[in-house]
Structures are given as structure tokens and as C-alpha cells.
Amino acid sequence: MTDIWTYLQDSPLALLTMTLAAYQFGAFLYQRAGMHPLLNPVLIAIVIVVAVLLTGDIPYATYFEGAQIIHFLLGPATVALAIPLYRQFDRVRKSAIAIVVSLLTGCFTAIFSALAIGAVFGASNETLISLAAKSITSPVAMGVAEQLGGLPSLTAVLVISTGIIGAMFGPIVLNALGLRDWAAHGFGLGTGGGGIGTARAIQVNETAGAFAGLAMGLNALATAIFLPIIWHLIFG
């Protein structure tokens, strides 16, 4: 019995299988609840996997060895976002001005509000950088954070937390405020909630998904350009 446990603890196959199973469980609950945003499948899967790693005393590096196959697919999935964007391009083209204005305002709102709240409540510089980069897709956020002297892996964690918070509470807040337009809904989730916000938008509506994917890509670009400039203007 102990032999089996020892085997499972460092078997990439077992850890990969567990990740998929945990996600399946989360997705099952999510579907059962009619895709209620609060039952976010990413959050459920992460909580389960973290609990298993802590209980079994399994290091993250061992875990990642198995799970990196899933992680790798983020690249191809990002490329695949071109397809819903192409299908919805007529709508996107008609909204070009709205997209640019909304994107830039969203980008600056994310950066300045995060810096302000972080500074008021005494965050360290590393935390501040990660907070300011939190709304963009993780590879860009990690790159920008590293460039400014922050911690890339902490940034990835905050990016994913942001996405989960956005996907869970974003739809509820938008509906409560009466912002019930699919394009606006998706664009907001993509700008503020990055990849996980986009994933949620894709699940609920194709128009929302296309606008979210577009917002995610554009915000990554805008934040990668403006965050270093803003950071150096404020903190020298």
C-alpha cells in the first residue's frame, strides 16, 4: 500500500489524471448549476489539487512535470482565439472606435486602481507590480513583472485569481448594473478578467467570447506598453 502511494506521489501520469479529474468534477458541478458563475470550475479544480499536494506533501515541481502538458495547450488555445474573432469580425469592425476607447480606459483603470489600492494598504513593491499586471494574460504579465523587478510566479497566481474573481463576480455585477449587452459583457470580462474571463465568456455566448478574446489580446498589448511607462513615471 505504501509502495503504491509512493509511486503515485511522483508519477506524472497520476498527477495529470488527478488534474483532469478535479476539473471534470468542477465542470460537472458548474453544468449542474446551469453554469452559475460562482461555481467556477477552475477554482474548484485548483482547490482540490492544492489540497492533494499539501496532504500528500508533493512538491509543485513534481506536480508540474505531469501537468505541463495541459499548461502547454495555452499557446495553441490562444492562437485558436482567432477563429471566433474571425466569425464575429463584422460586428467587431462596426465597433472599432468603441473598442479602442473602452480598451484604453479599461487598461488604465486596471493599472491605476490596483496601484492605488496596493499603495494605500502597504503592499511591497513586488506585490504592487504583480497587482498592476494582474488583468492581462499570464505570459505577458509575467514578462512585464520580471522586466520591472517583480516576481513572475506570484504574478501568474494573481493573474489567475483575477480571472477567477472576474469570471465569478463579473457577470453578477454587470447584470445587476443592467449592462446586459453580450458584446459589452464579453469585452469587459476579457479586459478585466484575462484568459479565465474570456473562457467564461466563450462558454456563455459566441459574440461575448469573440469580444472577450479580442479584449484580452489588445489589453495584453496595451498593458505591456503602458505599465512600464507608468511605473517609471511614478516610482522612478
Place this chain on the structure above:
Amino acid sequence: MIQSLTAILFCQLLGEIGVNALGIPIPGPVLGMVIMFAYLMMRGGVSKPLGEVSDTLLRHLSLLFVPAGVGIVLHFDLLREDWLPIGLGLVISTLLTIVVSAAIMRRLTRKGETT
């Protein structure tokens, strides 16, 4: 299916090469998305297999964030230390950003389909 997957990976590869060669601050896959989009514009449509592969990948997009998210186990100490600014910063700033960009988008476009 394999053909479509190859096309997607090829766009990503071109994207990776492109950002390295040009030194632009975006990740390879994002440039790859632009390349794929340009290819679709030239081709004038999405082939059925490509549509199926991309739909499959994107339907489970949120699964792909789990391995990186589990990385939280590496940062429990820092998170405990800065929990207040991190917690408030994440929640307030994220929801504010979503609402602001959605509201502007709504205001500046004609009314579309509603949720």
C-alpha cells in the same frame, strides 16, 4: 484534424519566431493569433476541421489555467503577509475594470443582443 492542429501550431511557431526577431513585448501565441486571423482573412473562411479543433480547445480553455493556478502553493507566505492589499486590490480593481470597459462599450455601440 491533424492538419488543423498543425496549422495552429505553425501559427504559434511563426508568432514565437516573430516576437523574438522583432523584440516586441507580447507573447508568441498572441502574435500567432494575429497570423492565424490574417490567414483566415486571406482564405475567406474557417474550414470545418479547423473550426472543430479550435472549438474543442476553447471549450475547455479554463482547464488550461489549472496547472499555473496551483502554483499558489509556492506563495502562501507572501500572500499571508500582503493579504489585505492583494485581496482588496484584486477584487475592487478587477470588478471596476470589468464594469468600466463594459459600460463604455455599451454606451458607444448600438444595442446588440442582450444576455
